[in-house]
Amino acid sequence: MKTSVRAMLYTKQLYRAEVELMNAKPQLKRDKGIGELRRIAQRECPGVKVVAGRGASIKGNLYSFAQGNLIVLKRSQRCLGVLLHELAHVQGNQREYDHGPAFRRRYLRLLVKHSKGSLGI
Numbered sequence: 001m002k003t004s005v006r007a008m009l010y011t012k013q014l015y016r017a018e019v020e021l022m023n024a025k026p027q028l029k030r031d032k033g034i035g036e037l038r039r040i041a042q043r044e045c046p047g048v049k050v051v052a053g054r055g056a057s058i059k060g061n062l063y064s065f066a067q068g069n070l071i072v073l074k075r076s077q078r079c080l081g082v083l084l085h086e087l088a089h090v091q092g093n094q095r096e097y098d099h100g101p102a103f104r105r106r107y108l109r110l111l112v113k114h115s116k117g118s119l120g121i
Helices: 005-024 034-044 080-090 101-114
Strands: 049-053 056-058 061-063 065-067 070-074
Touching: 005 080, 005 101, 034 049, 034 070, 034 080, 065 080, 070 080, 080 101
Parallel strands: 049 070
Antiparallel strands: 056 061, 065 070
């Protein structure tokens, strides 16, 4: 599937914002056990399956990912921030690399909810 320039820009902007947010809110990047992450995922999206895995290879790097109702979290990315990102994909239309406005709304709702409204944004 060919990715549009707009989609690539949305993704780049989102990833930049995530880095800043994770640095400002360390609770989002703190390691969590896979069991705790599964419980959080089930509360947000009943029926989703969260598994520990090596991730998907993109340009030689491994990343956690969501596909259908499956979320695969690689060891170094088992944290609340990554889980919420992947849950926002599961709750959406499942288009590959979809980080547009609808995704951002879902993701922001999850971030606010799990940051207890204290994002400072």
